Amino acid sequence: MQASRQIEIWFFIGALLFLYGVLILGAGIYHLVYPPLQHTALYELHSDIWWGALLLVLGLFYTMRYWPWRRRMPPEG
Amino acid sequence: MDNLGETIPVHIPEFARGTTMTFGNPAESGSGRLLFMTPLDLIIILIYIVVVLGIGFYLKKYTRTGDEFFMAGRKITAWVAGLSFISANLSSLETMGWSAMAYQYGMLGAHAYLIGAIPAILFLAVVMMPFYYISKTHSVPGYLRLRYGEASRSLAGISFSFMTVLVCGVNMFAMAKVMQLLLGWNFDVCIWVSSLTVAVYVALGGLLSAVFNEVLQFFLIWLGTLLIPILGMIEAGGWNQMIASINAQHPGQNFTSLWGNLGSAADNPMGMHWTGMVFGLGIAVSFGYWCTDFLQVQRVMAAKSLRAAQNGTVIGAVLKMLVPIIVTIPGLLGLAVLTQKEGIVLVPESVAQTAGGHSYNEVLPLMMARYFGPGLLGLGVTAMIAGFMSGMAGNVSAFSTVWTYDVYRPLIRRNATDAHYVSMGRWSSIFGVFIAILTAYAAKFFSNILVYLQVLVMFFIIPLFGVVILGMLWKRATAAGGFWGFLAGILTSIGEFVYVHLFPGYFDAAHLNPDHVKSIALSPLAQDMAVNMYSAFWSLLVSVGVAVLVSLFTHPKTHEELKDLVYGLTKIPDEGPTPWFKHPTFWAGMVFCALIAVNIIFW
Numbered sequence: 001m002q003a004s005r006q007i008e009i010w011f012f013i014g015a016l017l018f019l020y021g022v023l024i025l026g027a028g029i030y031h032l033v034y035p036p037l038q039h040t041a042l043y044e045l046h047s048d049i050w051w052g053a054l055l056l057v058l059g060l061f062y063t064m065r066y067w068p069w070r071r072r073m074p075p076e077g
Numbered sequence: 078m079d080n081l082g083e084t085i086p087v088h089i090p091e092f093a094r095g096t097t098m099t100f101g102n103p104a105e106s107g108s109g110r111l112l113f114m115t116p117l118d119l120i121i122i123l124i125y126i127v128v129v130l131g132i133g134f135y136l137k138k139y140t141r142t143g144d145e146f147f148m149a150g151r152k153i154t155a156w157v158a159g160l161s162f163i164s165a166n167l168s169s170l171e172t173m174g175w176s177a178m179a180y181q182y183g184m185l186g187a188h189a190y191l192i193g194a195i196p197a198i199l200f201l202a203v204v205m206m207p208f209y210y211i212s213k214t215h216s217v218p219g220y221l222r223l224r225y226g227e228a229s230r231s232l233a234g235i236s237f238s239f240m241t242v243l244v245c246g247v248n249m250f251a252m253a254k255v256m257q258l259l260l261g262w263n264f265d266v267c268i269w270v271s272s273l274t275v276a277v278y279v280a281l282g283g284l285l286s287a288v289f290n291e292v293l294q295f296f297l298i299w300l301g302t303l304l305i306p307i308l309g310m311i312e313a314g315g316w317n318q319m320i321a322s323i324n325a326q327h328p329g330q331n332f333t334s335l336w337g338n339l340g341s342a343a344d345n346p347m348g349m350h351w352t353g354m355v356f357g358l359g360i361a362v363s364f365g366y367w368c369t370d371f372l373q374v375q376r377v378m379a380a381k382s383l384r385a386a387q388n389g390t391v392i393g394a395v396l397k398m399l400v401p402i403i404v405t406i407p408g409l410l411g412l413a414v415l416t417q418k419e420g421i422v423l424v425p426e427s428v429a430q431t432a433g434g435h436s437y438n439e440v441l442p443l444m445m446a447r448y449f450g451p452g453l454l455g456l457g458v459t460a461m462i463a464g465f466m467s468g469m470a471g472n473v474s475a476f477s478t479v480w481t482y483d484v485y486r487p488l489i490r491r492n493a494t495d496a497h498y499v500s501m502g503r504w505s506s507i508f509g510v511f512i513a514i515l516t517a518y519a520a521k522f523f524s525n526i527l528v529y530l531q532v533l534v535m536f537f538i539i540p541l542f543g544v545v546i547l548g549m550l551w552k553r554a555t556a557a558g559g560f561w562g563f564l565a566g567i568l569t570s571i572g573e574f575v576y577v578h579l580f581p582g583y584f585d586a587a588h589l590n591p592d593h594v595k596s597i598a599l600s601p602l603a604q605d606m607a608v609n610m611y612s613a614f615w616s617l618l619v620s621v622g623v624a625v626l627v628s629l630f631t632h633p634k635t636h637e638e639l640k641d642l643v644y645g646l647t648k649i650p651d652e653g654p655t656p657w658f659k660h661p662t663f664w665a666g667m668v669f670c671a672l673i674a675v676n677i678i679f680w
Contacts, residue, residue, distance in 0.1 A: 020456060028452065036450070
């Protein structure tokens with residue numbers, strides 16, 4: 001019996017970071033459009049937007065680079 | 078109702094066993110709950126818990142044999158080994174505790190990431206790893222059996238098993254207490270959710286699952302915390318402005334020096350002379366923890382090759398040296414920013430409890446609350462939870478291995494099938510978590526036991542290093558020498574602990590007797606941390622001394638029996654031609670040079 005190929009840890013990391021990136025970037029854009037009543041320090045930098053974007057890009061890179069279901073070898077013959 | 082204001086131990090094993098971190102009653106201190114979460118933050122935390130459990134369920138099918146369950150199939154790459162090696166140590170109480178230390182003492186606390194870790198990790202990579210790896214043992218106690226025999230292995234196996242579950246319980250208690258005080262969460266829910274999550278994923282996937290989650294946790298801890306020093310530096314106006322601000326607020330005090338105020342115990346608030354830092358921390362505590370604590374060593378022993386194990390350990394050293402960025406700098410920024418911009422001055426816990434205000438220990442959560450809005454706060458809290466859980470999982474997976482291979486198999490059931498031992502490994506993970514839960518509740522109701530648990534690791538790990546390193550480097554060391562050296566070291570550690578807390582007519586584990594401290598730590602001014610450093614060094618000397626003495630009067634093993642266990646009788650396997658820039662020794666040298674440079678820059 002041939003064991004199935006194990007999904008690499010980097011894929012899980014990528015998927016989680018991507019999901020977090022989407023949520024945090026989304027929250028950042030929402031707060032840009034509808035500013036909250038109480039601001040955190042350095043709110044004007046909108047760190048949630050660029051940090052969320054960073055997580056999204058990093059997550060996307062790892063997810064695609066270690067996507068487990070690609071490069072399936074075609075059956076012989 | 079909880080015992081408010083009780084002591085929470087900081088999980089800083091390599092440096093400050095014995096230091097305590099206390100959280101006062103927020104209501105009394107007037108601080109209230111520090112962090113307020115939104116539904117988005119809770120979703121982010123929930124996603125994390127679902128993912129770690131999912132990884133455990135997914136990996137179960139890859140952990141059917143003993144080697145797969147206990148050693149992750151010995152197929153871990155260097156990067157994964159290195160990340161896991163450091164992540165298992167990167168507890169949230171460490172990040173919070175050392176940020177508080179930086180606020181209180183400046184850069185002195187960064188020694189834990191420099192002389193208190195790097196030389197030992199590099200020594201493990203270059204000198205000790207070949208012996209661990211080539212002997213193909215499952216654990217550090219397993220190496221003791223090969224080198225010294227069954228008695229030493231049993232002593233190490235039983236003491237390590239006992240120690241790991243208790244430390245896991247302390248971590249669990251601390252996490253629940255911190256979450257309760259920072260977020261207002263229910264203590265019991267925190268204990269049960271965190272412990273069941275860890276129990277499930279370790280019992281299902283063994284070391285492989287623990288390693289996977291530790292790598293994931295490493296990324297979360299960094300990405301959830303790194304924004305604090307970045308935004309803090311922007312707000313403070315850069316490094317030089319930050320230092321200028323600290324100096325202006327604290328004239329005459331040196332917050333940015335690593336060595337400048339260690340000339341005398343009276344010159345620094347730790348009451349530490351530089352000899353304590355070098356010999357106690359740099360040699361005894363650091364080498365004991367990083368080279369023989371199986372919780373750490375197990376991760377790199379599971380690497381796919383000796384070279385991967387060595388390179389993974391060196392990678393771990395680099396990552397360790399970077400941790401002050403997310404730990405020390407936020408503490409220093411707290412000094413500069415919180416006071417300058419908000420007029421907040423953090424105070425000792427005892428003052429916060431009686432007079433109100435925020436304590437040193439709250440510096441990291443305060444900085445988090447200052448900069449993180451919805452979403453980012455969820456990520457920051459997830460980083461804290463991940464930090465707690467990585468420490469707990471590390472202890473549980475190490476306990477499961479040592480219990481099964483070094484206690485259950487030799488002492489209870491010798492000749493069972495591999496499947497039986499895997500099953501025992503899974504059940505012992507759950508059993509270990511159950512004992513840890515009991516420990517956490519014991520700590521909740523009897524806070525005094527925390528004082529003992531904090532120093533527990535030092536009692537065993539330091540003497541263990543003494544006999545292991547002697548066994549690796551000296552052919553003449555005998556089985557009797559190893560056993561009696563180890564035992565004498567343990568008894569010395571316990572004796573020193575009792576002695577410094579002994580007062581005329583009574584014993585008080587919470588306070589030091591300056592008259593007795595003077596003879597252990599060379600100064601009556603020495604505080605907990607300084608006493609621990611010197612105590613560790615003396616117990617190391619005793620364990621090595623007794624092991625040498627007894628060995629000289631007993632019969633050593635033959636060279637044939639010591640093959641692949643001792644320096645001079647171990648042939649390093651040829652792993653093919655390696656260019657110089659890929660050799661672990663080269664990178665270990667580079668990291669050591671970087672360590673020297675950092676120490677000179679911040680002298």
